[in-house]
Amino acid sequence: xxxxxxxxxxxxxxxxxxxxxxxxxxxxxxxxxxxxxxxxxxxxxxxxxxxxxxxxxxxxxxxxxxxxxxxxxxxxxxxxxxxxxxxxxxxxxxxxxxxxxxxxxxxxxxxxxxxxxxxxxxxxxxxxxxxxxxxxxxxxxxxxxxxxxxxxxxxxxxxxxxxxxxxxxxxxxxxxxxxxxxxxxxxxxxxxxxxxxxxxxxxxxxxxxxxxxxxxxxxxxxxxxxxxxxx
Amino acid sequence: xxxxxxxxxxxxxxxxxxxxxxxxxxxxxxxxxxxxxxxxxxxxxxxxxxxxxxxxxxxxxxxxxxxxxxxxxxxxxxxxxxxxxxxxxxxxxxxxxxxxxxxxxxxxxxxxxxxxxxxxxxxxxxxxxxxxxxxxxxxxxxxxxxxxxxxxxxxxxxxxxxxxxxxxxxxxxxxxxxxxxxxxxxxxxxxxxxxxxxxxxxxxxxxxxxxxxxxxxxxxxxxxxxxxxxx
Numbered sequence: 001x002x003x004x005x006x007x008x009x010x011x012x013x014x015x016x017x018x019x020x021x022x023x024x025x026x027x028x029x030x031x032x033x034x035x036x037x038x039x040x041x042x043x044x045x046x047x048x049x050x051x052x053x054x055x056x057x058x059x060x061x062x063x064x065x066x067x068x069x070x071x072x073x074x075x076x077x078x079x080x081x082x083x084x085x086x087x088x089x090x091x092x093x094x095x096x097x098x099x100x101x102x103x104x105x106x107x108x109x110x111x112x113x114x115x116x117x118x119x120x121x122x123x124x125x126x127x128x129x130x131x132x133x134x135x136x137x138x139x140x141x142x143x144x145x146x147x148x149x150x151x152x153x154x155x156x157x158x159x160x161x162x163x164x165x166x167x168x169x170x171x172x173x174x175x176x177x178x179x180x181x182x183x184x185x186x187x188x189x190x191x192x193x194x195x196x197x198x199x200x201x202x203x204x205x206x207x208x209x210x211x212x213x214x215x216x217x218x219x220x221x222x223x224x225x226x227x228x229x230x231x
Numbered sequence: 232x233x234x235x236x237x238x239x240x241x242x243x244x245x246x247x248x249x250x251x252x253x254x255x256x257x258x259x260x261x262x263x264x265x266x267x268x269x270x271x272x273x274x275x276x277x278x279x280x281x282x283x284x285x286x287x288x289x290x291x292x293x294x295x296x297x298x299x300x301x302x303x304x305x306x307x308x309x310x311x312x313x314x315x316x317x318x319x320x321x322x323x324x325x326x327x328x329x330x331x332x333x334x335x336x337x338x339x340x341x342x343x344x345x346x347x348x349x350x351x352x353x354x355x356x357x358x359x360x361x362x363x364x365x366x367x368x369x370x371x372x373x374x375x376x377x378x379x380x381x382x383x384x385x386x387x388x389x390x391x392x393x394x395x396x397x398x399x400x401x402x403x404x405x406x407x408x409x410x411x412x413x414x415x416x417x418x419x420x421x422x423x424x425x426x427x428x429x430x431x432x433x434x435x436x437x438x439x440x441x442x443x444x445x446x447x448x449x450x451x452x453x454x455x456x457x458x459x460x461x462x
Contacts, residue, residue, distance in 0.1 A: 064397070116364060126396045129372040133347060141360040142372050165357045166295070 004191055007111055008143065008161045010152075010176035011121035011128065013200040015108075015137065015222075016098035018043060023202065025094050033078050036202055041077070045070030050122060050151045060149050062124040068092045095123070096130040101197070105136050107222025110231040118143045120161055120174065122151050153184030162190075175225065179212055186214060193217040193225055235422055238342055239374065239392045241383075241407035242352035242359065244431040246339075246368065246453075247329035249274060254433065256325050264309050267433055272308070276301030281353060281382045291380050293355040299323045326354070327361040332428070336367050338453025341462040349374045351392055351405065353382050384415030393421075406456065410443055417445060424448040424456055 012018045019039050026035035049066035052058045071092055075081050083091070111117055118141040119128050128142045143161060150156035162169045169189030176182050177197040185192055193216060196209035211218045219225040243249045250270050257266035280297035283289045302323055306312050314322070342348055349372040350359050359373045374392060381387035393400045400420030407413050408428040416423055424447060427440035442449040450456040 116360065118360070124395075125372065125374075125378070129347065129349070129396070133371050140364050141356065143356075147356070147378055164355075165360070 004173035005116065005167050005171040006161060006165050007115045007117045007173050007175055007193075008120035008190075009108075009117065010174065010178065010181055011119055011123055011131075012095075012098070013197055014175065014177040014195055015104050015119075016100050016131065016135070017200075018095070018098050019200060019202045021098040022094055025091075025097070029091070030078075030080060033080065036204060038074070038078055040201065040205070041074055042067070042070055045073065054151055054154065062146060063095070063122055064092065064124055064127060067095055093130075096127050097134060098131060100135045100137060101221065103221040103223045105138070107224075107226050108138055110226040111222070111229065112138055112140065114229070114231050116140050116165065118161065120152070120157065121145070122157075152181060155184070155188050158185045158188040158190055173216065175222075182212075182215055191216040193219060193228075195222065195225065196220050235404035236347065236398050236402040237392060237396055238346045238348045238404050238406055238424075239351035239421075240339075240348065241405065241409065241412055242350055242354055242362075243274075243326075243329070244428055245406065245408040245426055246335050246350075247331050247362065247366070248431075249326070249329050250431060250433045252329040253325055256322075256328070260322070261309075261311060264311065267435060269305070269309050271432065271436070272305055273298070273301055276304065285382055285385065293358075293377060294326070294353055295323065295355055295358055298326055324361075327358050328365060329362060331366045331368060332452065334452040334454045336369070338455075338457050339369055341457040342453070342460065343369055343371065345460070345462050347371045347396065349392065351383070351388065352376070353388075383412055386415070386419050389416045389419040389421055404447065406453075413443075413446055422447040424450060424459075426453065426456065427451050 009015055022039040022042065023035040026033055026038050049070055053061050071088065075083055108117055117139060119139055120143050121128055122145045124146045125142055125144045128144055132139055143164065145151045145157050148156050148160035159169060161172050170191055173191040173193055174182060174185035175193045175195060177195045177200060182192040182194060194212065198206050198209050200207050217225065217228050219228055240246055253270040253273065254266040257264055257269050280301055284292050302319065306314055339348055348370060350370055351374050352359055353376045355377045356373055356375045359375055363370055374395065376382045376388050379387050379391035390400060392403050401422060404422040404424055405413060405416035406424045406426060408426045408431060413423040413425060425443065429437050429440050431438050448456065448459050450459055
């Protein structure tokens with residue numbers, strides 16, 4: 001393969017454990033709620049909310065605001081219609097407080113020694129920055145759909161990384177735990193690395209992590225990716 | 232003062248020594264050239280080039296491209312009209328290789344322990360990222376005029392930082408070695424810290440660094456700023 005110059009990382013599910021983090025916070029704050037169902041329902045609202053932006057129904061809207069729209073819709077279904085505005089704001093910011101998978105900080109630290117490592121997430125810049133600062137994720141640069149005003153899988157997001165760093169698309173490798181994200185990146189000429197995250201949706205809903213030969217690399221986690229890339 | 236949540240740093244002259252870095256590279260590459268005059272002339276083309284974007288004469292154009300326009304104009308005046316395309320590209324990227332002032336890395340490292348530290352530069356994202364990686368500047372986030380599609384002193388750049396992190400303008404402190412940048416930030420409601428950089432234009436052209444009481448803070452360098460902010 002062409003050696004990539006830039007490693008661009010998907011975040012939710014790939015670098016951080018959104019399901020486990022939300023379950024833990026909801027259990028602590030609202031013990032009567034089915035936290036697993038709550039986390040899954042919140043995340044299930046994510047793509048449809050972004051689709052409202054992609055389709056033009058909504059103007060450019062950041063993920064913080066989209067998460068809040070989904071949350072407000074969700075609360076009555078889980079017996080939480082009484083939450084105050086400050087409580088809603090606090091809960092909505094749980095996406096800024098997601099915990100990294102156990103291998104993430106060590107893996108990124110190794111990868112950073114030989115590559116430029118950046119985010120390429122649909123999460124907004126502020127969310128990704130707060131998350132990185134809290135979790136110790138050592139990004140060289142935080143890129144987001146917000147920079148390109150285009151949500152993945154819009155080609156402008158993937159090609160935006162190459163343009164930002166003045167490299168050819170094939171010199172950018174997208175690292176993600178989602179085959180659809182990687183497939184869209186390949187269409188734009190990026191190389192791709194799949195990361196197994198079998199427990200992304202929790203232990204009750206294990207994910208198929210079988211290899212797709214279309215990807216350049218297939219790694220168990222970010223430490224394994226560092227091995228594969230010789231870091 | 233209100234304690235700032237976010238410290239946003241001007242870069243060229245404030246965090247890195249553009250004059251000394253360019254002089255050193257030009258002296259090494261082209262010993263017959265008056266490197267001091269060359270550096271000053273290149274930088275002097277910076278504001279007029281951005282003004283062509285601000286005025287709408289040029290569409291959105293990154294600093295890398297503006298630096299190159301100025302460079303191409305400059306080379307014949309310094310007997311360097313013969314430079315090849317690869318030589319021009321290499322020289323233009325000197326702005327990615329600027330050296331930090333001696334206090335910068337240590338000062339930022341201390342400030343980062345208690346504040347979110349980001350860039351707010353007219354330099355493009357790729358330039359700022361390459362510079363940070365080479366110099367070890369430990370940014371939490373790289374913000375740039377490129378994110379907001381507006382060059383300082385456009386209010387959208389200053390207010391963009393507050394919007395990015397969902398804070399009030401007065402919770403952002405702009406840190407810069409230029410009174411005009413700080414004055415524009417104050418107009419937007421930001422707090423301001425002036426950094427003395429008496430040798431920004433070289434030892435032959437010392438700069439007036441006298442305090443302006445309109446600034447919230449006045450610091451000799453970034454270590455002194457860390458002292459003033461209790462880091």
